Amino acid sequence: MKVPERNKAIQLRRRGKTYGEIIKEIPVSKGSLSHWLKDITFNRRQIRRIQYKNEKIKNKFIAFNKLKRLSSEKNKEVIFAAAQKEINSISLRELKFVGIALYWAEGHKKNAHSADFVNSDPAMIKLMMRWFREICAVRESQFRIRLQIHNSTNLGRARAYWSKITGISVNQFTEAYTKTSPTSKRKSGNTAPNGICGIRVSDINLITRIKGWINGFMALSSSPA
Numbered sequence: 001m002k003v004p005e006r007n008k009a010i011q012l013r014r015r016g017k018t019y020g021e022i023i024k025e026i027p028v029s030k031g032s033l034s035h036w037l038k039d040i041t042f043n044r045r046q047i048r049r050i051q052y053k054n055e056k057i058k059n060k061f062i063a064f065n066k067l068k069r070l071s072s073e074k075n076k077e078v079i080f081a082a083a084q085k086e087i088n089s090i091s092l093r094e095l096k097f098v099g100i101a102l103y104w105a106e107g108h109k110k111n112a113h114s115a116d117f118v119n120s121d122p123a124m125i126k127l128m129m130r131w132f133r134e135i136c137a138v139r140e141s142q143f144r145i146r147l148q149i150h151n152s153t154n155l156g157r158a159r160a161y162w163s164k165i166t167g168i169s170v171n172q173f174t175e176a177y178t179k180t181s182p183t184s185k186r187k188s189g190n191t192a193p194n195g196i197c198g199i200r201v202s203d204i205n206l207i208t209r210i211k212g213w214i215n216g217f218m219a220l221s222s223s224p225a
Contacts, residue, residue, distance in 0.1 A: 002028070006036045013037045016049045020057060092134065099131030100213045107210070114202040115210055118148075120192040122165045128199060129166050136210075142201050143168050147176040149195030161194045174200075 005026050012022045019033050090098070102124065108116035115136075117128050132138040145168050149158050155178070159170045176195070 002032075009033060009036050010040065013040045016045070018050055018053045018057075021053070095131060096135045096213075099128060099135055100210070100217060102128060102131075103210055104214045104217060111207065113204055113207065114200050115207045116198060116200050118196060118198040120194075120196045122194075122197075125162070125165055125197050125199070129168075132199065132201060136201075136206055138201050138203070138206070140168070141172075142203060144172055144174050144200040144202070146174045146198040146200060147195045148198065149176055149178055150192075152176075152178040154193070154195075158195045162197045166197070166199070 005028055009022050009026055009028070012025065019030055022033060023030065103115075103117060106117060106119055106124075108118070115132075117125075119125055119128075132143070143166070145162060145166055147155070147158055147162060149155055155176055158176075159173055162168075163170050163173070
């Protein structure tokens with residue numbers, strides 16, 4: 001046992017010093033202090049001083065964490081803004097590759113007669129509509145839109161919403177699917193208030209071409225660098 005250090009720690013504690021203040025003067029672990037000082041009692045003035053010191057330390061810690069969080073958020077904002085500026089335009093070639101990659105990930109590739117893409121993200125649906133129009137040269141009359149919605153009472157609003165997003169008349173919307181899936185029943189809240197939008201283009205030649213593009217991507221991914 002470090003007797004001199006223990007005796008000094010007891011003296012400092014009896015003067016109302018906090019553990020942090022004692023450790024600054026005596027380089028020992030907090031565990032050792034707890035063992036040495038467990039029987040020390042204080043008068044009211046000492047208790048108030050220790051409480052004040054602990055509160056001050058806690059407030060400094062809170063202020064430090066807040067400053068650190070604000071700094072982190074500011075740093076993320078700078079990174080986000082810089083990254084966003086990197087994507088300031090998209091060429092037709094880039095649009096073609098982006099669309100192929102998204103269809104590869106999200107499209108219904110098993111259908112041999114039509115190209116189908118389903119998603120609840122309006123930005124992704126807009127991008128894929130652009131891809132179908134500009135890259136795949138799909139005529140407006142070829143598009144069919146099918147919605148999946150949790151509540152049939154919101155169907156009119158959902159049709160209007162997705163009609164605006166896709167630029168397709170509600171006259172080209174097929175019968176909506178309104179049955180709630182077992183997995184969505186278990187979810188808290190409705191994460192897709194306007195439902196899920198499905199784009200369909202019935203064109204055997206188009207889906208064959210898309211599958212060929214995807215196979216081309218797959219061949220590239222399996223080729224040695």
